[in-house]
Amino acid sequence: MRLVRRSRPGAAASALLALAALAALAAQSGCCAVPVPPAPPVPLAAPEVGLEAANPLRPLPEPPLGSPADWAAVPWVTPAKVRLGRWLFFDTRLSADGTLSCASCHQPSLAFSQPTPRSTGIRGQQGTRKAPPILNAAFPVYPAFFWDGRAASLAEQAKGPIANPIEMGHTLDGAAAAIRGVAGYRPWFREAFGDERVDIDRIAEAIAAYEATRLSGNSRADRFDAGDATALTAAEQRGRALFFGRGACATCHLGPNLTDGKFHNVGIGWRAPPPGAPPERGFEDLGRAAVSHDPRDTGAFKTPTLRDCSRHAPYMHDGSVATLREAVALYRTNGQANPWKSEKLRAGPLSWEDVDDLVAFLGALDGEGFDDEPPRRFPH
Numbered sequence: 001m002r003l004v005r006r007s008r009p010g011a012a013a014s015a016l017l018a019l020a021a022l023a024a025l026a027a028q029s030g031c032c033a034v035p036v037p038p039a040p041p042v043p044l045a046a047p048e049v050g051l052e053a054a055n056p057l058r059p060l061p062e063p064p065l066g067s068p069a070d071w072a073a074v075p076w077v078t079p080a081k082v083r084l085g086r087w088l089f090f091d092t093r094l095s096a097d098g099t100l101s102c103a104s105c106h107q108p109s110l111a112f113s114q115p116t117p118r119s120t121g122i123r124g125q126q127g128t129r130k131a132p133p134i135l136n137a138a139f140p141v142y143p144a145f146f147w148d149g150r151a152a153s154l155a156e157q158a159k160g161p162i163a164n165p166i167e168m169g170h171t172l173d174g175a176a177a178a179i180r181g182v183a184g185y186r187p188w189f190r191e192a193f194g195d196e197r198v199d200i201d202r203i204a205e206a207i208a209a210y211e212a213t214r215l216s217g218n219s220r221a222d223r224f225d226a227g228d229a230t231a232l233t234a235a236e237q238r239g240r241a242l243f244f245g246r247g248a249c250a251t252c253h254l255g256p257n258l259t260d261g262k263f264h265n266v267g268i269g270w271r272a273p274p275p276g277a278p279p280e281r282g283f284e285d286l287g288r289a290a291v292s293h294d295p296r297d298t299g300a301f302k303t304p305t306l307r308d309c310s311r312h313a314p315y316m317h318d319g320s321v322a323t324l325r326e327a328v329a330l331y332r333t334n335g336q337a338n339p340w341k342s343e344k345l346r347a348g349p350l351s352w353e354d355v356d357d358l359v360a361f362l363g364a365l366d367g368e369g370f371d372d373e374p375p376r377r378f379p380h
């Protein structure tokens with residue numbers, strides 16, 4: 001699963017120590033014919049050394065098959081920013097009470113999504129939306145982040161949760177001050193940005209650089225597309241044909257991330273309002289319309305990527321759909337009817353066998369290239 005082989009912190013240091021011990025032994029006894037080179041000094045006490053091993057500088061990962069990642073297109077993503085961003089992404093000091101990091105809601109093993117319908121922020125506050133996965137995120141068809149697209153870049157996006165009172169609950173200034181107060185971070189800001197200044201734009205850019213390296217590709221569907229006819233089972237191949245054909249899923253779930261990056265109403269969250277009430281009351285969450293102020297966007301949300309979707313139930317912007325099979329089954333009847341439902345929903349009628357085949361195909365979209373774990377040590 002891992003794209004970059006992780007150097008085990010401590011392994012190199014203990015090898016060096018062993019060498020040093022051997023050298024000392026050799027010097028004492030004067031026995032050995034084989035000259036043992038003097039071991040370089042190992043300043044284990046210096047905190048930077050431990051930090052280096054805990055979060056090593058790595059080359060940008062080779063994009064896996066099918067991932068749209070293209071490092072030349074994002075020259076601001078550098079290994080040094082990625083390293084710094086990896087610390088920040090997992091650092092709870094970015095939240096007002098020190099309890100949450102980005103990774104609290106975007107868990108690596110769940111494609112950087114969450115297993116709960118809605119997020120719980122600091123002090124147990126309930127959010128209203130599901131945390132989406134973060135995969136191939138720096139390479140969208142259209143740059144629009146959040147379910148309603150209110151952020152236009154990954155770096156802009158990263159500031160959102162920090163300052164959201166019910167997520168990390170900080171102010172942007174407060175979060176920057178908290179990180180600025182950590183002297184141990186300064187050398188890494190210098191490495192990434194040329195000097196030690198710590199501000200919210202640099203914090204956001206470093207986090208975005210780290211997110212940019214969370215890629216997904218080399219799924220069985222990617223290998224099938226690349227010509228390996230044995231990569232998909234018969235059911236998965238039927239599902240694939242439906243997805244791109246009669247099911248019309250690819251009208252919206254298209255391109256390398258299986259999303260058009262646009263906003264559509266498929267009826268999630270609709271509850272018919274009482275007679276006489278304005279119809280938009282049927283949506284607790286107006287979605288894109290709250291950002292675009294265009295009533296036609298009522299109840300419309302960004303088409304999510306379907307890469308690795310089997311890994312992060314529940315589904316949809318409000319996490320209201322428990323399983324992948326239930327999510328696909330909603331399309332049997334072309335989504336939930338409501339006054340703003342997309343005309344692009346043309347899948348139905350789908351048989352239950354069609355649903356199973358589609359679910360099988362979606363499972364073949366599980367890829368690799370994003371897995372990670374928190375750095376073992378953080379700057380102090």
Ligand code: HEC
Pocket residue numbers: 089094100101102103104105106119120121122127129130131132133134137144145146147148154157158159161162166167168207211
């Ligand atoms: C309390 C849980 C929580 C925390 C903490 C959190 N997020 Fe999120 N994240 C969410 C939720 C919920 C959404 C969807 C919100 C929306 O669409 O309005 C989201 C959306 C996103 C998206 C948009 C993905 C897309 O496809 O549009 C990205 C990227 C992201 N978060 C990154 C981060 C980063 C970086 C941090 C840390 C600075 C962070 N998140 C902290 C819950 C959280």
Ligand code: HEC
Pocket residue numbers: 243247248249250251252253263264265266267268300301302303304305306309314315316317318324327328331342344345346347358
């Ligand atoms: C009109 C555009 C459109 C079409 C066509 C479409 N989808 Fe979607 N799909 C969406 C949108 C938008 C969402 C998110 C809706 C929400 O949360 O309110 C979504 C959500 C999903 C999800 C949940 C993903 C997640 O991470 O929560 C799955 C699975 C899915 N679609 C599969 C399909 C399949 C299979 C088809 C074909 C049968 C299909 N979609 C056709 C737009 C579309």
